[in-house]
Amino acid sequence: xxQIQLKKVTKSFGSTEVxxxxxxxxxxxxxxxxVGPSGCGKSTLLRLIAGLEDITTGHIExxxxxxxxxxPAKRGLAMVFQSYALYPHMSVRKNIAFPLRMAKLSQTAIxxxxxxxxxxxxxxxxxxxxxxxxxxxxxQRVAIGRAIVRxxxxxxxxxxxxxxxxxxxxxxxxxxxxxxxxxxxxxxYVTHDQVEAxxxxxxxxxxxxGVIEQVGxxxxxxxxxxxxxVAGFIGSPKMNFMTGSEAAxxxxxxIGIRPEHIxxxxxxxxxxxxxxxxxxxxxxxxxxxxxxxxxxxxxxRAIGDVSLKHGxxxxxxxxxxDIHRFDAAGLRIS
Amino acid sequence: MATxxxxxxxxxxxxxxxxxxxxxMLVPLIMTLWxxxxxxxxxxxxxxxxxxxxxxxSNYVRFISSSSFWPAVHTTLIMVGGVLLITVxxxxxxxxxxxQPFWGQGVVRILVIAPFFVMPTVSALVWKNMIMDPVNxxxxxxxxxxxxxxxxxxxxxxxxxxxxIVSWQWLPFATLILLTxxxxxxxxxxxxxxxxGAPSLKRFWHIVLPHLARAITIVILIQxxxxxxxxxxxxxxxGGAFGTRTLTxxxxxxxxxxxxxxxxxxxxxxxxxxxxxxxxxxxxxxGKNLDx
Numbered sequence: 001x002x003q004i005q006l007k008k009v010t011k012s013f014g015s016t017e018v019x020x021x022x023x024x025x026x027x028x029x030x031x032x033x034x035v036g037p038s039g040c041g042k043s044t045l046l047r048l049i050a051g052l053e054d055i056t057t058g059h060i061e062x063x064x065x066x067x068x069x070x071x072p073a074k075r076g077l078a079m080v081f082q083s084y085a086l087y088p089h090m091s092v093r094k095n096i097a098f099p100l101r102m103a104k105l106s107q108t109a110i111x112x113x114x115x116x117x118x119x120x121x122x123x124x125x126x127x128x129x130x131x132x133x134x135x136x137x138x139x140q141r142v143a144i145g146r147a148i149v150r151x152x153x154x155x156x157x158x159x160x161x162x163x164x165x166x167x168x169x170x171x172x173x174x175x176x177x178x179x180x181x182x183x184x185x186x187x188x189y190v191t192h193d194q195v196e197a198x199x200x201x202x203x204x205x206x207x208x209x210g211v212i213e214q215v216g217x218x219x220x221x222x223x224x225x226x227x228x229x230v231a232g233f234i235g236s237p238k239m240n241f242m243t244g245s246e247a248a249x250x251x252x253x254x255i256g257i258r259p260e261h262i263x264x265x266x267x268x269x270x271x272x273x274x275x276x277x278x279x280x281x282x283x284x285x286x287x288x289x290x291x292x293x294x295x296x297x298x299x300x301r302a303i304g305d306v307s308l309k310h311g312x313x314x315x316x317x318x319x320x321x322d323i324h325r326f327d328a329a330g331l332r333i334s
Numbered sequence: 335m336a337t338x339x340x341x342x343x344x345x346x347x348x349x350x351x352x353x354x355x356x357x358x359m360l361v362p363l364i365m366t367l368w369x370x371x372x373x374x375x376x377x378x379x380x381x382x383x384x385x386x387x388x389x390x391x392s393n394y395v396r397f398i399s400s401s402s403f404w405p406a407v408h409t410t411l412i413m414v415g416g417v418l419l420i421t422v423x424x425x426x427x428x429x430x431x432x433x434q435p436f437w438g439q440g441v442v443r444i445l446v447i448a449p450f451f452v453m454p455t456v457s458a459l460v461w462k463n464m465i466m467d468p469v470n471x472x473x474x475x476x477x478x479x480x481x482x483x484x485x486x487x488x489x490x491x492x493x494x495x496x497x498x499i500v501s502w503q504w505l506p507f508a509t510l511i512l513l514t515x516x517x518x519x520x521x522x523x524x525x526x527x528x529x530x531g532a533p534s535l536k537r538f539w540h541i542v543l544p545h546l547a548r549a550i551t552i553v554i555l556i557q558x559x560x561x562x563x564x565x566x567x568x569x570x571x572x573g574g575a576f577g578t579r580t581l582t583x584x585x586x587x588x589x590x591x592x593x594x595x596x597x598x599x600x601x602x603x604x605x606x607x608x609x610x611x612x613x614x615x616x617x618x619x620x621g622k623n624l625d626x
Contacts, residue, residue: 052525073531085526089544098540099530146530 002063002076002153002186003028004049009058011044011210018044019210021058026154026188026203028063031180034190035197035233036207042190043158045207049188050079050156063153073102078147079156082163084139086131086146092118093127096145103150117145120179137168144179154186161196173199194234198222206230228330231256237286237299239324246294252325252333259286259301261322264308269315273298275308289314370394370599377593386596393600402584407608409493410580414561414612416497417504418554424501425508425553426546432509433516443513450506454566461499462488462571492576499567504560508553515549516542551620558616562609581605 004026011019018041026032034042047053049060051072059068067075078099086095096117100110118124121141131139140160147155157176161169177200180187191197197204198218206213206221206229214226218234225231231239239256247255263269264287273292278285285306289298300316308314325333370393372386380386397403432443449457465472466487474484487495519542527537563582572578574587585605589598 050529052528072525072529073533077529079526079529081522081526083520083522085520085522087523087527087541087544089547098527098532102531102536146526150530 003061004154004186004188005059005061005064006045006049007059007061009048009060010056011041011048011053012056017210019048022210022212024205024212024215026186028186029184031177031187031189031200031202032205033197033201033203034188034205034207035194036192036213037233038192040207041210042192042207044210046079046156046158046188046190050077051075052079076153077156078150078152078154079158080140080143080147080160082159084131084143084160084163086139086142088131091128091130092123092134092142092145095131095142096123096149099146099150113149114145117149120148121145136164137172140164140172141175144176148179148183152185154188157187157189159190159192161191162193169196176200195236198234204234206233224332224334225324226332228254228256228326231324231326231332237301240295240298242294247325250323250325253328254326254330256324256326257318257322259299261319262298262300263317263319264300264302264306265315265317267315269317271298271316271318273314273316275310275312275314278308278310280305287314289316292316366599366602368599369595370603372596374595374599375593376595389596393596394603397588397597397600397604402579403604405577406579406581406584409577410562410582410608411612412493413497413500413564413578413580414558416494417500417561418557420497420501421504421508421557422550422553424505425512426543426550428505428509429512429516430542432513446509447506449503450510452503454503454564455570457503458499458567458570461495461502466495488571489576492572492578496564496567496571496578499571500561500564503567504557507557511549511553512546515546519545554620555616558612559609562605562612581608 006022006024008021008023009019010017010021022045034045036042044053048055051067051070055068059066061067062070062075062077087098090098093114096114097110100113105113114127115124118127121144123138123141123145126134126138126142131142134142143160160176161172164172173196176187176189180200189196189200201218203215204218204221205215208229214221214230216224221230221234225234228241232241235258237259239258240262241254241256243254247253262271271292271294273289276288276290276297278287282305283303285302285304285308287300287302287306287308289300290296292298298316300314327333369386371388371390372393373389374380374386428446432439432446436442452460463471468474468484468486468489471484471487473487477484485491523541523545524537527541532540564580565582565586568574568578568580568583569586574583579587581601582605585598585601588594588601592598
């Protein structure tokens with residue numbers, strides 16, 4: 001079990017309110033990702049759930065039990081920190097065994113659980129090393145191992161991949177997703193990287209300035225963003241926004257269209273402009289287009305390697321069905 | 335320091351300092367060794383110009399067979415050990431206290447360092463006359479206020495009193511080094527331990543204390559070097575009486591009071607040996623903490 005409910009939770013540091021009243025339910029077994037720009041309060045929210053920060057008002061319930069004033073250790077949650085927070089003077093074995101020792105388990109039970117966790121995470125060969133002798137990815141796995149052995153009702157991850165290089169990050173992303181498939185335990189994951197959110201989450205919570213902008217599955221957020229902020233935040237490269245006459249044509253204050261929903265055509269097309277930077281990735285090409293008269297730059301994603309260069313004129317035709325319309329307050333018009 | 339030329343230039347430029355330091359250490363050391371094998375009593379007319387009589391190991395035998403030698407070694411070890419224990423334990427507690435956010439932190443931290451700036455002679459005199467004096471001292475007033483008989487500190491608890499004075503002087507040093515060490519502790523580690531179910535005492539034992547190990551080692555090593563040669567505090571308080579005669583003080587008495595330079599030099603060589611024994615023990619016990 002691992003259902004977490006936040007009821008009218010607020011958090012203030014001194015007189016600054018970081019999180020205005022917030023309601024959220026994280027269902028048992030769900031992989032929930034908190035995503036948002038830095039300083040949006042997503043880490044604070046995670047620390048409130050963990051109990052490392054006291055909430056100012058409101059209630060937190062874990063499995064239906066009020067956990068608002070329960071100490072962190074007794075909430076049955078395990079946390080993986082951004083810096084991994086491994087104990088540098090202990091071997092990997094002792095690191096993983098630490099929560100079990102604190103729970104006063106017998107030595108045989110501890111050994112058994114540590115071995116099991118190590119084999120799950122491919123750490124068996126490193127058990128007697130110190131954290132300082134491990135690579136970033138291995139340290140990350142030790143931190144996860146330390147969380148797993150406690151058999152928590154939910155895992156909390158605080159930007160766990162941000163200290164890894166790009167290749168390792170993709171690998172660890174898969175490992176964490178696989179771990180979730182295997183354990184079926186509730187996981188709450190904080191990140192500022194929307195790609196991590198999209199790839200891993202069952203449910204994404206988009207936060208801005210402590211306010212939940214939208215909650216939904218990755219594809220819901222991609223297809224029907226509730227407002228301009230979510231539309232701009234989810235999806236890579238970013239959605240293009242236009243105001244003025246082009247928006248008026250679709251009877252909206254602002255319209256948005258994703259780079260992948262604009263087709264590059266030989267000639268004609270609704271829009272045209274000059275190619276600024278062209279990023280050739282092989283599988284796709286991203287064009288940054290100027291002088292369209294629509295927006296300062298327009299980003300377009302073309303499938304495959306399209307051989308247009310800097311300074312070339314490009315003809316574009318947007319897919320009208322995929323245009324998102326927003327009103328003056330930035331909310332979606334359905 | 336990459337090229338051959340810059341390396342040799344560096345060597346040439348370092349040479350004066352190296353030569354000076356070596357001279358500073360080697361000349362007195364060799365002179366002490368030389369004197370320790372001679373009869374050198376200036377009041378009886380011995381002098382270097384007239385040549386000193388070689389007496390072999392008799393100074394060494396006399397120094398070690400004196401009834402005051404072993405008690406002096408004993409006193410030295412108790413004094414060094416006592417001060418180390420007090421400064422490290424209180425230093426850790428004070429450092430943790432000062433690490434907490436509180437109003438006036440900056441001023442308090444400066445005040446904590448203050449005793450370290452007071453000269454040993456001055457602080458010993460202040461303690462002797464203003465705090466520990468059995469008639470006018472603060473302690474005496476305090477004792478009388480509670481209806482107790484004032485304690486003649488430097489007579490009846492002389493060694494403990496000097497340990498207290500020296501600890502007061504060295505506590506700031508220990509606190510300061512340990513405070514900087516505590517400040518470098520990753521707060522996420524402590525939080526992780528908290529999540530792992532470690533109550534505060536266990537967090538201290540398993541996380542904070544191991545993190546401080548290196549700093550504690552440095553405090554112990556540096557303090558030991560200075561504590562083995564404590565002199566002023568003993569000189570101005572008890573003058574070596576009431577069981578406060580350390581090896582350093584015994585050597586002083588042999589050279590200055592008895593005007594026996596040969597005997598004192600032999601004592602000096604014993605002091606070097608004692609310091610090295612202590613150093614070997616310390617390096618064995620705590621030195622491994624210095625390896626990264």
